[in-house]
Amino acid sequence: MVDRTDDIDAPSFLDRRGFLRLSGFTVAVTAVLAACGSDEGAGPEGITEAGSAPPLAEAPSGIITDGTLLRTATSLHYNAMDVIDAVLDLGVVSAEISAAAEAYKVLLQDQADALAEATTSIDVQPFEEKNPVVDTRVIKPALALLDVSQTTGADAERLLHAVASLATATHQGIVPSLSRPELRATVMQVGAVHARVATVLARIISPENTVTLEDLATAAPEAAAAATSTTVETGLPSTAPDAAPTTAAAAAGPADLPVYQVPSAFGSLAPVQIVLGDATKVDGPTKRTQLNIETPSLNSLMYDDA
């Protein structure tokens, strides 16, 4: 083998070995100096911009604690009371629904107080006002659609039912996220009452819809087969022998969704669905549409540090 280094006529510090040694040393020294240096004078704190911009909102921690969940549950009760006030102010619901809503409002305040007390018991500041995100993204749009509806009375009753159903699902849904068993019990002592109220409202709205056809088909296939022969104009099956057409059946837009007193075997965590809006519109923001109301989640939780 030929030693080619013999042919290279270069200074010793510029040979390959020397070059690599020098670069390694440079990298190490640069890294040390960069790590030890301060940021002072490194550049402007912010980027220069034209015009004015609102200050950036500080994001919440995103940590979901027992306190966060209790505060969120509490806030939802104030949203529900808000809806009841709005619906009763319209004066469009039946006397029976009106009485139930008035009674529900009293229960809601009791529940909000109980949840606030539970929040205080774990040394967290309770949140005793309506949930601003739910208000902005759910309640206000729903009330706006209710305002332009041709069937305001029926829609308002269903909105109240939707609120009770949402409260039920919310409480059920937060149970496995709570770390303290005693808080789970407290939350479901509230959730169970919401479920009862939802059943009461469903019975007033649709007394014939006791159980769903799917449940009946499982329990008694023959009875279910007989029930399917009776359909309402929405095209959806009903267990009622003489179900009346729904009020919005002839209108444009999606059909009203049936409400049931016992809607499923297990409590559902699926979004609560309701149809609201102007049935004469075929397009635009106020057209009759189906809303899917979800239980509070990451963007609508009332964090402890908020």
Added chain:
Amino acid sequence: MDTTALGENGPASRRRFLQAVGLGGAISALPFVARSAGAQSGSSTTEAASGSTASTTPATTTTAPPQRPTADDEALLGFAQSVELAAAAGYDAVIGRADELALPPDVSPVVQVLREHHKAYAQSLSGLLGRSAPGTANAAVSDELGGPFQTGSLDEVLAAAVALEDAAVATHTALLGELQGTDGAALLASILVTEARHATLLTALSGNDDLMPESGIESAAAALTPDDYPVE
């Protein structure tokens, strides 16, 4: 010529070069190691709900609850299952007496569906508990609350059904306060909200128009306990 011979001579060897680079790298990494250590010097709070970890000022550390049922949970959930099977047996008896009771058309489908619901609850608890599920109806509960299902009139049957559903709601609510595992808690929560609906519907079917709850807080006073109603 063997080029490796060069590497073994003098300070410019490859070995020495690698040693120098390694030393340089170690020195340059020191600030980062120090910074990481500083970040961990505060307490770490692990939140039960999200499982996320974040550096925070408070020194408290909470432990996430178990997901699966603990040994104590299994006994409690087994008791819950025995109550559900007692309820299903009660509705079974009513369906067996359908002709005798002349079940009205609005009551008959409800009774059949409710029986299936309670069976589904028991099956779900079996799925959670596996071999430790008792799989038998609670005889003491049947004796205490199920009498009218066997021999009562329609009105008595409906009243007993309301009492049984209310007792189940109270029982599961009370059990929630004792269960450690979140799977069992979530299942009982999903069961009890529907049983609250059962009770309200049955109250309506029994002719009572006063359906609104009297309190915003469900009472657990009527809860059945494993001590009073042991699973056999």
